[in-house]
Amino acid sequence: MIKLRHIMTLLLAVGLVSCGVETPVPVQAPSPASAPLAKLKEVVPSLDIGDIEATVRMIPVLASQSVAPNVKVDEMKDRDDRLLMTTVGIATPFPAQLQVTFRFECIRRLEPIPVAMRVKIFRDKEPIATFALFFDPAWTLKPYEQTFDVMTGLSSAPPTLLIHAEAELVMLPPGTDTAKLDPNTATGPPDMTGILIGGPMRINFGQEGTTP
Numbered sequence: 001m002i003k004l005r006h007i008m009t010l011l012l013a014v015g016l017v018s019c020g021v022e023t024p025v026p027v028q029a030p031s032p033a034s035a036p037l038a039k040l041k042e043v044v045p046s047l048d049i050g051d052i053e054a055t056v057r058m059i060p061v062l063a064s065q066s067v068a069p070n071v072k073v074d075e076m077k078d079r080d081d082r083l084l085m086t087t088v089g090i091a092t093p094f095p096a097q098l099q100v101t102f103r104f105e106c107i108r109r110l111e112p113i114p115v116a117m118r119v120k121i122f123r124d125k126e127p128i129a130t131f132a133l134f135f136d137p138a139w140t141l142k143p144y145e146q147t148f149d150v151m152t153g154l155s156s157a158p159p160t161l162l163i164h165a166e167a168e169l170v171m172l173p174p175g176t177d178t179a180k181l182d183p184n185t186a187t188g189p190p191d192m193t194g195i196l197i198g199g200p201m202r203i204n205f206g207q208e209g210t211t212p
Contacts, residue, residue, distance in 0.1 A: 094156075103144070163203065
């Protein structure tokens with residue numbers, strides 16, 4: 001029985017060869033290098049709320065009206081000369097007010113995106129001021145600034161203060177006319193909202209120039 005099966009297999013193979021039947025050759029897919037150039041063009045993704053979080057910086061700097069001989073400012077910067085943190089040391093006599101300017105700037109140019117920014121200024125963990133505005137790509141060339149007295153509400157100077165800003169971001173549909181909207185009340189879906197944390201300023205009273 002086994003010999004008969006081998007014989008039948010051999011006869012079938014001989015018959016296929018005599019009929020000119022060839023084993024099919026696998027077809028190779030074209031290599032990526034041979035693809036049309038049009039398909040190799042880089043796809044530019046649309047901007048999202050993450051682009052604002054990665055581009056806008058909120059930096060507190062000591063306002064010019066608070067500069068004095070008993071005030072020393074120490075700035076920590078990165079390799080691109082961008083301000084990361086400021087330490088202010090104030091010796092006696094302590095001022096009744098200390099004006100700090102919060103600077104909004106863009107580290108790269110973006111196309112106009114309608115984004116509402118609701119900003120809170122924090123002294124340690126306590127919010128001491130709020131305001132709202134719309135993102136402006138012109139901050140790449142000229143930063144937007146707001147100045148506040150960070151000692152407001154204090155009866156005396158504490159040993160140290162930590163100042164920073166936080167902003168709630170709400171991206172609106174493309175083409176939205178922000179001139180007709182209030183950034184305080186603008187709303188958007190969860191995937192179009194975000195949070196921006198600004199750089200810190202440490203203020204030490206009675207410890208001139210001391211870095212925490």
